[in-house]
Amino acid sequence: MQESADFDYAGLWQTALHGALSKHGLSRSEAHTNTRDPVYQEALREAFGFFLLTCYAASIRELRATPWCALEGLDAARLVAMEKLKLHPHNARSMIEQDLLWALHPELCEFTLPEAARDTCRQTLDAAGLADCLAATSNA
Numbered sequence: 001m002q003e004s005a006d007f008d009y010a011g012l013w014q015t016a017l018h019g020a021l022s023k024h025g026l027s028r029s030e031a032h033t034n035t036r037d038p039v040y041q042e043a044l045r046e047a048f049g050f051f052l053l054t055c056y057a058a059s060i061r062e063l064r065a066t067p068w069c070a071l072e073g074l075d076a077a078r079l080v081a082m083e084k085l086k087l088h089p090h091n092a093r094s095m096i097e098q099d100l101l102w103a104l105h106p107e108l109c110e111f112t113l114p115e116a117a118r119d120t121c122r123q124t125l126d127a128a129g130l131a132d133c134l135a136a137t138s139n140a
Helices: 009-023 028-033 038-064 075-085 089-093 097-103 105-110 115-127 131-135
Strands: none
Touching: 009 038, 009 115, 038 075, 038 097, 038 105, 038 115, 038 131, 075 089, 075 097, 097 105, 115 131
C-alpha cells in the first residue's frame, strides 16, 4: 500500500483504541496505568484487529475503487470477502468486522502494514507486551 499523505493513521488508531477500551469498560486514563491488565490487552488486540482491517481495506480501495464504486470504509474488504467466499453482495455488505477478520485472516497475515501505520500503534502495543500483534503481519 502506498502511504497516502492524507491517510490519518493516528486518527484511525485512536478511534480503534477508544472504541475497544469503551467496549471493555475501560477509560483512557485507566489504560495507561496498568498496561499488563488482561482486559486492557484484549482491548488492544481488538483495536489492532480493526486498525489492521481498515488499513487493508484502504490498500484495496487504492487499487480497486472506481468513480462509480468508491469502496468507502470496510467496503473494499467486503468486496474481497465476497469474491473469495462467492457471496451475494447483500451478504457481503452485512459482514461485521469480526466476520471480515475471520474471512480475510490469510490476507491480513500477508498484508504489509505501512510503516507509518506500524509507527502509530507500535509504542502502545509494545508497552502492553503485545509486540506479537505487529510481528504477525508481514514486514513487521
